Amino acid sequence: MSYQTVIVLDFGGQYKELIARRVRECGVYSVILPGDVDLERIKSMAPIGIILTGGPDSVYREGAPRCDKALFDLGVPILGICYGLQLMVYSTGGTVSPCDVSEYGRTEMTVDTACVLFRGLAASQIGLMSHTDQVSVLPEGFRNAGSTDHCPNAAIANDDRRLYGVQFHPEVENTPNGTTMIHNFLYQVCGATGDYDMRDYEAVMIEQIRKQVGSEHVILGLSGGVDSSVCAALLAKAIPGQLHCIFVDHGLMRKNEGDEVEAAFSGRDLDFIRVNAEAHFLEKLKGVTDPEQKRKIIGAEFVRMFEAESAKLGDVKFLAQGTIYPDVIESGAWNSATIKSHHNVGGLPDDIRFTGLVEPLRGLFKDEVRALGRQLGLPKAFVERQPFPGPGLAVRVIGEITKEKLDMLRDADAIFREEMAKASAVADQYFAVLTDTKSVGVIGDFRTYGYTVALRAVRTTDFMTCTPADLGFDLLTRVASRIPNEVKGISRVVYDITGKPPGTIEWE
Ligand code: XMP
Numbered sequence: 001m002s003y004q005t006v007i008v009l010d011f012g013g014q015y016k017e018l019i020a021r022r023v024r025e026c027g028v029y030s031v032i033l034p035g036d037v038d039l040e041r042i043k044s045m046a047p048i049g050i051i052l053t054g055g056p057d058s059v060y061r062e063g064a065p066r067c068d069k070a071l072f073d074l075g076v077p078i079l080g081i082c083y084g085l086q087l088m089v090y091s092t093g094g095t096v097s098p099c100d101v102s103e104y105g106r107t108e109m110t111v112d113t114a115c116v117l118f119r120g121l122a123a124s125q126i127g128l129m130s131h132t133d134q135v136s137v138l139p140e141g142f143r144n145a146g147s148t149d150h151c152p153n154a155a156i157a158n159d160d161r162r163l164y165g166v167q168f169h170p171e172v173e174n175t176p177n178g179t180t181m182i183h184n185f186l187y188q189v190c191g192a193t194g195d196y197d198m199r200d201y202e203a204v205m206i207e208q209i210r211k212q213v214g215s216e217h218v219i220l221g222l223s224g225g226v227d228s229s230v231c232a233a234l235l236a237k238a239i240p241g242q243l244h245c246i247f248v249d250h251g252l253m254r255k256n257e258g259d260e261v262e263a264a265f266s267g268r269d270l271d272f273i274r275v276n277a278e279a280h281f282l283e284k285l286k287g288v289t290d291p292e293q294k295r296k297i298i299g300a301e302f303v304r305m306f307e308a309e310s311a312k313l314g315d316v317k318f319l320a321q322g323t324i325y326p327d328v329i330e331s332g333a334w335n336s337a338t339i340k341s342h343h344n345v346g347g348l349p350d351d352i353r354f355t356g357l358v359e360p361l362r363g364l365f366k367d368e369v370r371a372l373g374r375q376l377g378l379p380k381a382f383v384e385r386q387p388f389p390g391p392g393l394a395v396r397v398i399g400e401i402t403k404e405k406l407d408m409l410r411d412a413d414a415i416f417r418e419e420m421a422k423a424s425a426v427a428d429q430y431f432a433v434l435t436d437t438k439s440v441g442v443i444g445d446f447r448t449y450g451y452t453v454a455l456r457a458v459r460t461t462d463f464m465t466c467t468p469a470d471l472g473f474d475l476l477t478r479v480a481s482r483i484p485n486e487v488k489g490i491s492r493v494v495y496d497i498t499g500k501p502p503g504t505i506e507w508e
Contacts, residue, residue: 003029003196006186007047010331011035011065011083013054017326017462019081019171019182021365023051026183027194032329035065042074049077049190052084054169058098058133059083059090067091077162077189079117079182085156085165086133092163094139101150103129106174111146115157116188117164117181118145127154127168127175134167162189198371202234205360209238213318218358219310220320222247222272224261226385227322227361230373232270234360235320237376240269244316246309248302251278251403252392254417255410264382275305278403285394285401291508294401298391319354324361324369386429387463395508399436404489405451409434411487412453419479420457420471427469430457432483433496433507441484441491450491453483458505466505468497 006023008030010016016032023030028048033041035052042050050071057064065083069091072078080088086096107129111118118125127148135153138144146155146166154167164185170178186192218235222228222245235243245265249258258274265272284297310316361369373383389395396413397405413432420430433454441448455476460466480493496503 004048004192005045006030006049006051006190006192007042007045008032008051008053009035009037009067009071009084010329011053011055011067011087012057013081013083014462015081015169015171016053017329017365019051019053021367022171022179022182023186024196024365024368026179026186026192027196028186028190028192029196034330035067039068039070039074042071042076047076048192049079049186050074051185052078052080052087054082054084054130057083059086059096072161072163075162077185078164079185079189080163080165081171082131082167082169085167086135088163088165089135089139089142089156092139092142094135094142095137096133097136099132099134099150102132103148103150105129107148107151107168109146109148109154109168111155112144112157115145115155115164116159117155117157117166117184119184119188121177121180125175125177127166127170127178128172129154129168131167135165164189198368198375201364201368202372202375205234206238209235209358209360212356212358213239213242215242216317216356217242217244217313218318218320219243219313219316219354220245220322221306222261222265223390224253224257225322225388226366226373226383227324227369229261229264229322229378229382230369230376231320231322231361232265233268233373233376233378235358236265236268236270238360243270243320244273244310244313245270246273246275246306248275248277248305248309250281250298250302250392251276252281252298252394252401252406254388254393255414260382264379273309275309277301277305280305282401282403287400289399291395294394294508295391298394302390317354318356318358320358320360322361323359325363325365328362389506395506396431396433398434398507405434408451408487408489409453412483412490415482415486416455416479419475419482423471423475425457425469425471425475426459427457427471428460428466429463429505430455430469432456434490435507439492443484443491448484448491450484450489452492452494453490454494454496454507455479456496456505456507458500460500460505463505464500466500468495468499471495 008020020030020032106126109125109127134151142156142158145157148154156165170181232245370383416432435452437452457469458466459469483493
């Protein structure tokens with residue numbers, strides 16, 4: 001792919017993906033690299049611009065994320081954001097000092113409308129601030145381009161060297177005109193032409209897949225999740241008749257989900273193989289209560305079933321996977337500890353017999369994968385799905401798993417989802433958990449003794465941390481009244497208000 005590219009250099013800030021996505025939304029391809037990446041690698045990619053992310057550190061601290069100072073002499077336009085601005089100033093001869101008054105949140109600013117970043121905007125702007133250090137002395141050749149009451153250098157510019165910096169975060173929604181500022185940087189400074197577009201991406205990927213695969217056949221493990229589903233739809237279009245999707249239905253899916261997955265792929269030019277393995281998985285999980293043990297058993301059995309099924313297909317050379325960009329972003333030495341280590345149940349062993357790996361979504365963010373899915377005609381409900389763990393409901397039935405408990409949970413979860421949809425409630429992930437605690441209840445004149453269901457609904461952007469979603473009492477009480485009335489065996493409903501940390505999103 002030869003799109004114009006902007007490199008986002010990561011200095012540990014939480015918004016690096018957001019910056020890269022904003023750039024792509026402006027029609028410019030972007031990649032994220034660790035801030036300390038070798039300059040030769042940057043040069044070899046011939047970027048039209050570079051953006052330095054924020055980060056929680058202070059530039060003067062020993063061990064703080066740094067970059068090669070020669071970065072600023074490459075002649076490539078650079079925009080430094082927050083810590084990125086401070087690093088630019090520190091590296092080019094200016095001074096950064098602790099703030100007298102730290103600024104957090106939406107802050108009024110006055111910007112210089114003659115500065116290219118703010119072209120077309122009013123002088124009075126709002127910017128999201130979050131800093132305890134700030135620029136106190138500008139490096140030679142730079143001029144001030146914006147300020148707040150407490151931050152004299154909220155924006156700086158060096159037009160000759162095409163270096164710009166902002167103390168606020170233009171990538172977030174709390175900076176209302178932030179996207180215009182990024183757009184100005186891309187189009188007025190970097191010379192972007194806007195050659196990146198999802199519609200073209202599809203065509204480019206189809207051509208690449210055809211070139212890689214030729215007339216060979218491809219196997220894909222389809223889980224029903226967004227990534228593998230979009231991957232399947234794309235491959236079916238690229239290489240009709242050459243794709244075999246193996247859908248191992250482990251019986252741990254949500255209500256009707258297995259059939260929905262099958263229905264979404266009927267009518268596409270692919271070989272859909274559904275392995276109904278519920279009884280097999282339940283047998284293997286009998287008596288198992290330890291969460292890690294459950295995951296291990298499901299992972300191992302999944303691979304076994306996948307291999308057995310794929311062996312029946314004979315000599316298939318290629319394996320496709322729905323790997324997406326956030327799965328492969330490299331991180332710098334200073335923040336490697338935050339790498340996510342989830343082992344997906346679809347993860348296959350390294351020694352698997354295939355000679356080639358097809359990963360057409362490797363360059364895309366989740367929202368781009370969803371857009372591509374819509375473009376390929378997948379049902380809306382499908383592409384907008386919330387994440388679902390590979391081990392499925394096995395980690396949402398606490399303690400031993402039985403068919404009876406799974407069915408109870410499926411019904412309770414379906415009620416919760418139905419009410420969430422009716423109320424248009426906002427949460428990034430939500431589901432029911434069947435705890436192993438029984439309690440006494442009463443329905444009509446009868447005493448009951450049934451299980452407790454916990455409802456979980458969270459707000460998160462990266463799933464690494466979360467806060468409980470405020471669903472309001474009306475919705476919660478409606479769900480709490482329906483579940484014990486409609487699902488036999490459940491007598492009590494509680495709402496989980498634990499954040500992450502200290503809790504995880506799933507219970508097991
Ligand atoms: P936790 O529970 O660790 O979950 O806070 C974070 C996100 O990951 C999902 N999750 C999984 N996804 N395989 C997956 O593909 C797994 O084994 C797995 N366990 C948790 C979880 O639903 C949440 O979105």
